[in-house]
Amino acid sequence: MSNFRFQDRVVYEHNTIYFLRFFNSLNMESFLPQICEGMQHMSETVFVVLCQIVGTSQQVTMRREMMDISEMIRRRITYHGTSTYMLSGSYREGFRLKESDFDFMYWPNKHRVIMDVSQSEYYNTANTALILSESSESPPGFTLLQLLTPFASKNANSACVRMNDRLYISSSTYLQITSSLMSSYSTLHGPCISGNIAGYDYDHAHCFVCDFWPPFASSWTHRCHSWPDPEVVDEIVRNGCHFVAIGHPLGPHGNEEWRISFSRAECKLVSSMNHCQFLTYGLLKLFLKEVVNQQSEETDKLLCSYHMKTTIFWTIQQNTLPQWCPQNLLAGFWVCFKLLLRWVHEGICPNFFIPQNNLFLTKVHGSAQNRLFLQLHELYKKGLACLLESSSIRPYIIDALYNPRLSICTNENIIMSEADYDVVSVMESLNVVHAIRNLCHTTKTIHMIEQFVESPMTHYQLVVLQKCTSYVLHRTAFLLQNMYTFTGVNKQLYIVDKISCHMLKLTAKFGYISDMLYIAMYYYKIFRYREALSVLEMAKVKLAQPYLMYKGDVDRERYNESVGGQSWSTKIRQAVAEDISLNREICYISELLPEQQSALKNKKSVVTIPVFVMLHFLKFLCYRHIDTTSSQAALNELQVLVHHDQGMYVHYLLRDISWEILGICQQMTGNLQAALYSYQQSLTQYPFHMIHTATQR
Known part of the structure; x- marks a missing residue:
């Protein structure tokens, strides 16, 4: 052609x-x-x-199953008094089109909508606020929400209006209140708070959940003769619905009404x-x-x-x-x-x-x-x-x-090769881990993983669980080290060190090549520089393999030749790498504490560093205490990478932290002019990590 x-x-x-x-x-x-x-x-x-x-x-099934387990994980480690969320819309349905945005639905756990007062018997009203749906005066698909109990959140109470001597939660007021909590760059779009983060559109809908199927949608269940199957219909009905904050523009109470959302049911229908x-x-x-x-x-x-x-x-x-x-x-x-x-x-x-x-x-x-x-x-x-x-x-x-x-x-x-499916497995499992990074209930998460291991799971769900396990292990290792560093009790420090090292070795066993860098970070932190460098050299050799899978990019032919047909554990230990994530509440490297604090101040929970930037950074830090010539060589490699990379190893969203790290290294060597240039470059990049406070200082 x-x-x-x-x-x-x-x-x-x-x-x-x-x-x-x-x-x-x-x-x-x-x-x-x-x-x-x-x-x-x-x-x-x-x-x-x-x-x-x-x-x-198969790709679509992988995406859905991995999101399913993500939802299960969040459900099990979220406390009753907090809010929870679910991903909805086209991304949750299994699409990964360029225009697919991220639709999230948030609701407070201690609030429940009921369709009839008799349903209140299913709840403990001492710790659950009950809201009654009243749809008699509203257009089809819309309803008023009457607050029945005083035990409600500040947002719900603040949004109440009185009509006919009853308290109703105003959808328009509730939307205004919840939108004020979001980024100043967000805008209102229907019932959603919309915005764009680094080129990705998102919609956040703050809503209320109902465990019951609305009676005015009962005709749907009688209509399902040929599709969907009865089992799907039963599951949809059992999961109830949501109420999102928007009224009917022609309804009698447009500012107070709420629209019934069948988002969870729709995801189930698409899956069927x-x-x-x-x-x-x-x-x-x-x-x-x-x-x-x-x-x-x-x-x-x-x-x-x-x-x-x-x-x-x-x-x-x-x-x-x-x-x-x-x-x-x-x-x-x-x-x-x-x-x-x-x-x-x-x-x-x-x-x-x-x-x-x-x-x-x-x-x-x-x-x-x-x-x-x-x-x-x-x-x-x-x-x-x-x-x-x-x-x-x-x-x-x-x-x-x-x-x-x-x-x-x-x-x-x-149509798709083994490498194509492995790329999907890696990218989707990373998305799940990103979803649980904000959850700091370490002990609860470990217990949850134990329960999952004993339950039947699909291959794709095991992939996610394995990644979650490696994440929890290295996170716990650093948490322990942070907790006991200043106790001054040598025996206690020895035990903690032994446990932490064991956890980090397990992290490398369960995780990707890049997880080896957490061991090197730990050794650097406790002044074991030669051991850290030994780990870094092993990681460097593995990261140099021509079949490496990184950020979804891979030479498929070489990958299939080298690790095709092998177990998933072998593949990820030998051929897969990801960027390094530092949680806001943990000190990994003291040299990066100002950046973590700046990100935390700006409500950024994680600092993500390109794996090759972190590799050269750690080599520079360790060699400074052993061999100044090798330290300068590591800095030169870092400088070439940051200055000349075209997005292959340093994603444009991570260029702010990459220039920052280069500046830190140059400042440590006394090259203040070069450091100043690097910091200025950091400030001109997309502020993905919100570290500008540290950079300016």
Whole structure:
């Protein structure tokens, strides 16, 4: 295709569009038996492309299972009196698209919403604030929340308004109060506090949780004949719902009402899809972003990803397509598109759980509705050729039609290599560990790990547990050393030192190559410089291997040749590295205490240092006490790395701390001019670690 002349491509694409329009004229609903071989070929091609963009079924399963165990860990080590949270939205569903933002739902543990006063018997009202849902005067999908007990949080009490001699929690006031606790860079977006951290969008929704299924959504459970399975329905009902802080704009109490959120149920429904259905959902999201929202600025905000999710839910449940498989993926997409077009024409998008709640009511109506319908209808008239407007899908559709005899393999084990799956395992397990880093209940976490070890777990969950174990071990080792350093009791110090060293060796046994650096840090801290350097030399050799997996980058061919087929424990000890994280409450290296304190002051819980920066930094520190020539050589290596790295070993978000460390080393050698330059460079980087106070000082 690279040598395909431009004139030929124009003619070819004209024929492609003609072919796709012809396909659209066929009866899609009675479709499979008579569909031409070429269309099955193209559907299989799109299936493979979506596996690469969205993920294979195994990749998506890995992501979900690892997030499941993350949630279980948080649940078990979070105290009753604090708040908890869950990840929701597309990231929780298993997507890792570029536009996937991070949706979090936070709620206070000691508050529960009930649907009926009789349900209060299930709670201890001495330590649980009860809130009654009153929906009789609210539009479908919305409710008022009456505070029944005085035992409530400061935020909930402050947001109360009195109506008809009863206290109700005002959603608008509650949202204002919770938003004031967030970063000054955040903005309000619907019921969420939205913002961007280092290029990643996030939505934080502060809400209340309910352990019961709302009675006004009971019709949904009776509607589930073909999908989802009864077991899924039962689990969804058992998990209840949430209430997010936004009222209906046309409701009688818009500032006080709360919207019912079925976010947890939706994640479960998405997980119950087969992979072809999930990829169709992904194709709808891409189609919305790359085609529909590119039609005009007037209509690019009318439809959202939630409408696409609602569309795929209804399409699957109505059993419009008899079989969802790679060969008819495009047929599934087209059925969804036709349903969406009908909804826009009618101005009604029924909520999947409460159909009386029209999701189009406040946006898709009047002249905006007409414009959107005309744009969608123009796309509809093009048939499946409208997918040629998608920048992600277009090249592959053209190639598939240009090479009709090209064999398409839909076997996921061939689409993705062993190294690809290992990359997902590493990246997802790191995300889980990041999620528990703020939890300082070390003893409780160790007990929790013991319980998990004795329970049945999947391979991917064991991967996460192994990483969590190494994290807890090295964290505990430094905590112990910090606690007993100033006791002055030699015997006690000897015992603590022996225990800490054993924990750190276990850390290296369970963890990645980079976890060896925690041993070196510990030896440096207790003045055992030669032992620290011995560990650093071993780590340096391993980190220099050409098959190293670092930050998701790896030479897949060399990786598969060197460690392919071996156990996961062998792989991570021999071929995987990550950056070094220093928790705010622990002193690891005294030279970095000002930076940790600055980060803590600015509510940054962890300082993350590139593994190669830390390697050279530790070598410099240790050699200063042994060999000044080698110390200068380590500093030279660090300087070359920080000055000239193009993002391969020093991520741009970690450049502030990297320049800072270089400045610290230069200042220690007396090269104050070079140190000043490095500190100034640190201040010009993205302030990911919020260490500017230490830098300026």
